[in-house]
Amino acid sequence: MFDLIVLGTLLTFGYVFGQIAEKRHYRSILRREQQLRQLLLVPSRFPPMYVHPPQTFLVSGSVVISVDFFKVFVAGLRQLIGGRMRSYESLIDRARREAVLRMKDEARKHGASMIFNVKFEAVPLYKGQRNSVQSVEALAYGTAIIPARRPGT
Amino acid sequence: MLLSNLEIVPGRKIAKHLGLVQGSTVRSKHIGRDIMAGFKNVFGGELKGYTELLQESREEAVVRMTAQAEAIGANAVLNVRFSTSSISQGAAELFAYGTAVVLE
Amino acid sequence: MRYENPKVPEGINVTSEHPLKEFSQLLLGVVAVTVIIVVMLTLLAERIAQHIPFQMEVEIAGQYRGKLPVRTAVTDYLQGLADRLAVSQDLPADMRITVHYVDDATVNAFATLGGNIVFFRGLLEKMPDENALAMVMAHEIAHVRHRHPVMSLGRGVVIGLALAAVANFSGNDLAGRVLGEAGLLTVLGFTRQQEEEADQTALATLARQYGHVSGADTFFMLAKTLPHAGIKEKIPSFLSTHPATENRIEKLRRLAQQNGWAMNQPTRPLPESIQVQIKHRSDHESGNVSTHFLPR
Numbered sequence: 044m045f046d047l048i049v050l051g052t053l054l055t056f057g058y059v060f061g062q063i064a065e066k067r068h069y070r071s072i073l074r075r076e077q078q079l080r081q082l083l084l085v086p087s088r089f090p091p092m093y094v095h096p097p098q099t100f101l102v103s104g105s106v107v108i109s110v111d112f113f114k115v116f117v118a119g120l121r122q123l124i125g126g127r128m129r130s131y132e133s134l135i136d137r138a139r140r141e142a143v144l145r146m147k148d149e150a151r152k153h154g155a156s157m158i159f160n161v162k163f164e165a166v167p168l169y170k171g172q173r174n175s176v177q178s179v180e181a182l183a184y185g186t187a188i189i190p191a192r193r194p195g196t
Numbered sequence: 197m198l199l200s201n202l203e204i205v206p207g208r209k210i211a212k213h214l215g216l217v218q219g220s221t222v223r224s225k226h227i228g229r230d231i232m233a234g235f236k237n238v239f240g241g242e243l244k245g246y247t248e249l250l251q252e253s254r255e256e257a258v259v260r261m262t263a264q265a266e267a268i269g270a271n272a273v274l275n276v277r278f279s280t281s282s283i284s285q286g287a288a289e290l291f292a293y294g295t296a297v298v299l300e
Numbered sequence: 301m302r303y304e305n306p307k308v309p310e311g312i313n314v315t316s317e318h319p320l321k322e323f324s325q326l327l328l329g330v331v332a333v334t335v336i337i338v339v340m341l342t343l344l345a346e347r348i349a350q351h352i353p354f355q356m357e358v359e360i361a362g363q364y365r366g367k368l369p370v371r372t373a374v375t376d377y378l379q380g381l382a383d384r385l386a387v388s389q390d391l392p393a394d395m396r397i398t399v400h401y402v403d404d405a406t407v408n409a410f411a412t413l414g415g416n417i418v419f420f421r422g423l424l425e426k427m428p429d430e431n432a433l434a435m436v437m438a439h440e441i442a443h444v445r446h447r448h449p450v451m452s453l454g455r456g457v458v459i460g461l462a463l464a465a466v467a468n469f470s471g472n473d474l475a476g477r478v479l480g481e482a483g484l485l486t487v488l489g490f491t492r493q494q495e496e497e498a499d500q501t502a503l504a505t506l507a508r509q510y511g512h513v514s515g516a517d518t519f520f521m522l523a524k525t526l527p528h529a530g531i532k533e534k535i536p537s538f539l540s541t542h543p544a545t546e547n548r549i550e551k552l553r554r555l556a557q558q559n560g561w562a563m564n565q566p567t568r569p570l571p572e573s574i575q576v577q578i579k580h581r582s583d584h585e586s587g588n589v590s591t592h593f594l595p596r
Contacts, residue, residue: 083303084216086275086295120326125226132222133314167283215305260312268306
């Protein structure tokens with residue numbers, strides 16, 4: 044009986060605070076995506092040919108986002124039944140978009156206008172040997188292109 | 197919607213690049229499959245349940261990527277790449293991304 | 301070649317469905333399936349367990365024997381009472397009851413595998429007459445007759461294995477815990493049913509043995525006055541292994557009325573020698589014996 048009460052309390056905390064954090068994060072993501080929309084992301088490998096060769100360098104952005112108790116519990120139940128794990132989908136989506144925004148921030152700081160050959164890595168980090176996810180790390184990296192200044196301007 | 201792993205489409209010209217589109221999904225199989233897989237770990241052989249799981253996930257990720265591309269007005273997605281990661285035993289996350297383009 | 305960056309709509313990779321909806325659907329689904337499976341497994345386990353011959357029960361019980369309590373006059377008296385009640389209950393000839401008497405202040409009695417019944421001194425002290433004692437004895441003999449101990453064993457093994465398998469294979473021990481709780485609550489329903497069955501058989505036995513059922517509810521009335529009774533009554537009955545005491549008393553009285561068994565006849569007292577023995581031991585423990593009665 045007692046551990047059911049503890050479980051319920053943890054679930055409530057996880058749900059309330061997790062939802063608050065997620066909604067706040069998404070608002071921030073949407074706002075920054077709008078601001079950085081000018082900086083283009085292209086997964087292709089061949090940038091266009093420039094008359095004057097541009098500067099290129101590697102940029103990357105990464106973030107580690109933690110699960111909350113509610114997500115873990117729902118994922119555990121979902122594993123018994125099968126199907127889409129909606130709680131983890133939002134987690135990974137947030138992590139990737141945040142990583143992309145941080146990569147764009149770094150590129151913008153150097154004055155780049157485009158990032159080519161964007162690639163992603165996402166790694167779940169586990170807690171102990173119990174096979175339950177503790178957090179998700181997302182990494183986005185690419186080559187930023189800084190167009191050369193045209194001589195005479 | 198044309199999907200391709202190449203940078204270019206032979207014989208067609210790219211009018212516009214519309215940037216990155218991505219589709220991701222996290223799925224798991226039910227506990228029955230997990231228990232059978234546990235037994236298979238003793239005897240060996242193909243884990244059909246998990247093969248199915250990953251195929252379904254891949255299809256769904258591609259469908260979502262295509263949906264994003266359609267929503268922004270592209271008619272092809274080039275340079276498609278996949279990335280798989282496992283979220284605990286019996287659950288897999290699949291991510292597909294590529295460049296949405298408008299072909300002439 | 302132009303490069304653009306249009307805004308991609310939300311809701312493709314992430315669902316906008318409320319997480320609590322998914323949570324409640326999953327929880328209800330999992331609990332419902334668990335209850336159904338546990339009920340089916342329990343019925344199956346109990347059905348199969350009843351085919352284990354009684355002799356095998358005796359052998360299993362024999363293996364677990366630790367230090368046996370010393371046989372005293374009280375043990376012999378209890379064994380005699382048990383044998384008489386076994387006849388009244390039509391116990392099959394190959395089922396022998398073996399009574400063990402433990403000289404301890406615990407107020408309890410239980411039946412276990414192989415027809416072994418254990419009585420504690422604490423319980424005997426509280427019995428005002430032989431009829432009340434006989435009711436408790438008949439209840440335990442009824443457990444043996446209906447093969448409840450071996451059914452509990454089979455049920456415990458099967459459910460334990462199933463829950464361990466699921467908890468092991470699910471990637472998350474929390475889900476395993478939820479399943480465990482749901483399974484446990486379902487199993488408690490079965491143990492309550494067994495207690496009611498034993499109550500009914502015991503009442504009928506008492507009627508056959510003495511011609512009336514006075515003293516049948518004595519033990520339950522006493523149970524209400526025990527120190528931890530208050531706490532026990534506050535536990536909701538679906539969390540408990542036994543039905544609520546009030547319910548048991550009421551059911552017994554109704555059953556007596558339906559069958560025309562009288563509850564107000566005079567009862568038979570416990571034999572003097574037994575009363576002296578029990579009181580002597582308990583006085584020793586509480587230190588009431590004056591020193592000049594001890595041998596020098």
